[in-house]
Amino acid sequence: MKLLYSDAHMHSNPVEGLGARRIAEKFKDVGGWFIALVMLPPYHYGFKNGGLDDYRRSIELLLEEAGRIRETGLKTRVLAGFHPAEIDEYVRRGMGLEEILELADKVFRLIVDYHRRGLIDGIGEVGRQHYSTTPARIIASELVMLKAFEYARDNDMIIHLHLEQGGYVTVESIKILSEYKGLPKKNVFLHHVSPREAVWAEKYEFNYTLPAKYKTLKKALQNRPGKALVESDFIDDPRRPGVSSYPWDIPVRLKQLIDEEVVDEEYVYRIMVDNIVEAYRVEPP
Ligand SMILES: [Zn+2]
Numbered sequence: 001m002k003l004l005y006s007d008a009h010m011h012s013n014p015v016e017g018l019g020a021r022r023i024a025e026k027f028k029d030v031g032g033w034f035i036a037l038v039m040l041p042p043y044h045y046g047f048k049n050g051g052l053d054d055y056r057r058s059i060e061l062l063l064e065e066a067g068r069i070r071e072t073g074l075k076t077r078v079l080a081g082f083h084p085a086e087i088d089e090y091v092r093r094g095m096g097l098e099e100i101l102e103l104a105d106k107v108f109r110l111i112v113d114y115h116r117r118g119l120i121d122g123i124g125e126v127g128r129q130h131y132s133t134t135p136a137r138i139i140a141s142e143l144v145m146l147k148a149f150e151y152a153r154d155n156d157m158i159i160h161l162h163l164e165q166g167g168y169v170t171v172e173s174i175k176i177l178s179e180y181k182g183l184p185k186k187n188v189f190l191h192h193v194s195p196r197e198a199v200w201a202e203k204y205e206f207n208y209t210l211p212a213k214y215k216t217l218k219k220a221l222q223n224r225p226g227k228a229l230v231e232s233d234f235i236d237d238p239r240r241p242g243v244s245s246y247p248w249d250i251p252v253r254l255k256q257l258i259d260e261e262v263v264d265e266e267y268v269y270r271i272m273v274d275n276i277v278e279a280y281r282v283e284p285p
Pocket residue numbers: 125162163191192
């Protein structure tokens with residue numbers, strides 16, 4: 001059986017890092033067929049004015065990167081959002097939370113505009129900080145997320161959520177909040193989940209992406225959950241090499257788990273291909 005591999009959540013940075021073309025070529029060489037490409041905060045690409053125009057430039061850069069992935073022959077889905085870390089960053093620069101919420105709303109309108117032109121598939125990342133910050137900033141992040149839920153619902157867009165790893169409470173709160181806004185769960189992706197959130201995400205039929213770490217995958221996949229996806233969350237930042245894994249770690253980790261008989265090839269094919277086709281609504285390879 002020829003195995004194919006997908007990365008369900010990844011970033012590229014053509015300014016600071018390898019850029020999408022080299023990443024996609026390298027991933028293709030090891031059997032990669034699909035990458036979900038997610039926008040980084042604008043200041044990671046060197047856009048540091050802090051306004052809406054930074055987002056427009058970031059989205060344009062993201063679309064060029066997506067084009068490079070397609071040129072390599074891989075399939076892709078493209079997401080742009082307003083990361084909770086951006087809220088902390090703009091507070092540090094002196095912006096008020098109300099002003100930040102207004103900016104986020106403008107950013108979402110811009111993203112929806114690109115979506116209507118068929119250029120952007122979804123919103124991501126939005127959500128809550130996974131690190132300690134002030135309570136008010138967490139609430140602001142949640143308000144931004146709720147706003148994103150409305151846009152995703154009204155435009156049938158997928159949405160990648162960056163959340164704290166709180167097990168049951170993390171997933172339960174997303175269940176309640178997404179139902180409150182009428183967002184269908186097929187459009188919701190809980191990104192970077194640990195096995196503790198994965199269990200609940202599976203139960204509630206959310207999409208979820210597991211980081212490609214040996215222990216995480218072993219624990220989360222041993223019972224062969226139906227909806228699992230795997231991500232590298234690669235940030236393509238040579239100054240922070242250890243923060244996430246590489247897309248090409250995905251085949252390495254999964255082959256290791258096949259060798260150890262934690263999973264079999266058929267199951268790996270299912271999560272690497274069938275689940276991607278269903279969750280991202282792409283044509284099979
Ligand atoms: Zn994230």
